[in-house]
Amino acid sequence: SQKIEQNSEALNIQEGKTATLTCNYTNYSPAYLQWYRQDPGRGPVFLLLIRENEKEKRKERLKVTFDTTLKQSLFHITASQPADSATYLCALTTGTASKLTFGTGTRLQVTL
Amino acid sequence: GAVVSQHPSRVICKSGTSVKIECRSLDFQATTMFWYRQFPKKSLMLMATSNEGSKATYEQGVEKDKFLINHASLTLSTLTVTSAHPEDSSFYICSARDSPGTGTSFHEQFFGPGTRLTVL
Numbered sequence: 001s002q003k004i005e006q007n008s009e010a011l012n013i014q015e016g017k018t019a020t021l022t023c024n025y026t027n028y029s030p031a032y033l034q035w036y037r038q039d040p041g042r043g044p045v046f047l048l049l050i051r052e053n054e055k056e057k058r059k060e061r062l063k064v065t066f067d068t069t070l071k072q073s074l075f076h077i078t079a080s081q082p083a084d085s086a087t088y089l090c091a092l093t094t095g096t097a098s099k100l101t102f103g104t105g106t107r108l109q110v111t112l
Numbered sequence: 113g114a115v116v117s118q119h120p121s122r123v124i125c126k127s128g129t130s131v132k133i134e135c136r137s138l139d140f141q142a143t144t145m146f147w148y149r150q151f152p153k154k155s156l157m158l159m160a161t162s163n164e165g166s167k168a169t170y171e172q173g174v175e176k177d178k179f180l181i182n183h184a185s186l187t188l189s190t191l192t193v194t195s196a197h198p199e200d201s202s203f204y205i206c207s208a209r210d211s212p213g214t215g216t217s218f219h220e221q222f223f224g225p226g227t228r229l230t231v232l
Contacts, residue, residue, distance in 0.1 A: 009153075034220070043116075043205045043223030044156070089155065100146070100207075100221060102155040 002027040004103040006090060012109045013080055021075040021106045023090035030092040033066055033073050034100070038087045047088075048075075080110045115139055116208050118224035125196055126232055132192045133227045135206030141186035142208035146221065147179070150203040162189045196231045203228055 007022035023033070031052055036044035050057045050066045050073070057064045063076040077084050087107045091100040115138040125131050135145055143164050148156040160181050162168040168181035178200075180192040189208075193200055207221040 036223075041203075041226065041228070043118075043207070043226045046220050046222065049220060099158060099161060100156075101158070104155045 006103040006106045010107045019077040023073040032093040034091045036089045082110045114222040116222045116224040122228045124230045130194045135189045137187045137208045144209045145189040146207045148205045198231045201231045
């Protein structure tokens with residue numbers, strides 16, 4: 001069956017460290033993989049999109065990698081700040097329908 | 113740019129009543145809008161895809177007669193939960209995709225702030 005799993009339900013790190021979140025999928029052939037941020041009681045906010053033929057994408061303190069052999073994406077936040085505390089969702093798109101299938105999310109808590 | 117609004121943000125209703133939720137793209141035209149449901153500490157589950165001027169496409173297991181979707185214009189889609197029951201209580205989120213161009217921007221979705229529905 002198809003699955004999208006994010007490594008842990010919650011991740012606690014210290015301010016200034018790099019947070020690394022994992023997204024693994026099975027029985028998918030995604031054309032695109034996206035990462036979203038969701039704050040409590042709010043809708044998700046788009047962060048980054050990476051295509052199947054791209055290895056890495058960066059945006060400011062964010063970096064995403066995509067390994068279609070391992071069927072895994074890593075999402076890094078460098079120099080993390082308490083304001084980065086939120087739930088981060090990965091989502092897959094297959095083909096051109098652009099229907100998003102979301103992972104379970106990882107709740108990141110950055111402490112001082 | 114790319115702002116999506118939802119109204120209402122919260123609604124409490126009695127069992128058996130119908131509730132309408134509006135989703136608007138404020139500064140762009142959305143040929144496609146999506147409706148999701150999210151239970152506490154769970155991920156978003158796609159309910160249906162709504163294309164302007166045509167019938168919505170529902171995901172497996174979603175009752176189309178219970179969750180009525182109308183996408184009458186390029187900036188407005190509505191979800192009506194008919195004869196709501198307590199098990200319909202959830203966080204409903206819409207998203208919209210910008211004009212049907214090409215490239216990666218085609219696949220970005222812009223989400224509304226969500227509507228918390230509580231059915232008593």
